[in-house]
Amino acid sequence: MGDMTDDTRWLDDGEQEVWRAFITMSGALNDQLDRQLQRDSEMPYTYYEILVVLSHAPDRSMRMSELAGLRGSSRSRLSHAVARLEQAGWVRRQECPTDKRGSLAVLTDEGFAALAAAAPGHVTAVREKLFDRLTPEQVKALGEISKAVLEGLDPDKQLPGCRETDC
């Protein structure tokens, strides 16, 4: 900052082109998936992801903290989100039996139904907008690229395990 020499390694033309293409693509993709869910199922993408994770958890319930960590979300954000989902009737809170500080978020039957209704449209959108546009080699490359970048990101936003069917 107080140094006049510019030792910044600027992006060359090719890198800039890739960077702009990538950032525009990921932003627009996110945007359109979010709008699709909001329009067809009245929920933002981040809430959909919460419901997905809960639907796969034992008893369809999970500690708030674990749920937050699993999606790289802050505790505060999750707390607000669950408050909203609770008000929609899709999730309810339950106190944790083993830790009086804790809360469990539990997916209700209505929540499960809402998720089941939302999933096909969402998956179809993901397929149409992403997978259908790429060759199998590109899909493979995208996976490897994503994992490589993910390993270099600061906190533990690592990939949480998710062996499930309708992410």
Add this chain to the structure above:
Amino acid sequence: MGDMTDDTRWLDDGEQEVWRAFITMSGALNDQLDRQLQRDSEMPYTYYEILVVLSHAPDRSMRMSELAGLRGSSRSRLSHAVARLEQAGWVRRQECPTDKRGSLAVLTDEGFAALAAAAPGHVTAVREKLFDRLTPEQVKALGEISKAVLEGLDPDKQLPGCRETDC
């Protein structure tokens, strides 16, 4: 919806893995770049992009609409953003001489200075978090993948031309 048959083409295991890796990576990357800018330069990433575009425009000024279209942003969003940037002293509004409906957003000297101060840290972060983690082949592949996906997205979120130096 009223159809009981499930003709949804669900994602197979490999696709799910790629999808989760990609969506996690792009979200976390965006998040960390945004935090870096907010922390070091007191501006969100989207505002940084506005300043970048303005800095390359003739007279460092541009019509609101053009500015919005260039970054796939809504008019409303841009209007709010420019209001904020104006209040920070980085942009000022000026009425358009040829169209009484129009406004020009003009980058001030303070705005240019703020951008110049923010750019090195931002570019360094992009390089460290993205390009340094990938091989040249992967960078090339990422560019092609991004463009292929972009071509399949609904509205005209196409890549606006940007032959510039510090995006």
Add this chain to the structure above:
DNA sequence: ACCCCATAGTTGAACCCTCAACGGTTCTCG
């Protein structure tokens, strides 16, 4: 036991974005 600190979760304010509605201007076309 006790104190100290770490942890779980919540809250409220500030900020950014979206959506729908609006006033003002330009365009088009009969």
Add this chain to the structure above:
DNA sequence: CGAGAACCGTTGAGGGTTCAACTATGGGGT
């Protein structure tokens, strides 16, 4: 020329996220 349509930009409300407190409980270490 004179509607009516299309366009430019703004506004305000509502919702989501962040950040910095704050409460309350749990877990050591002495």
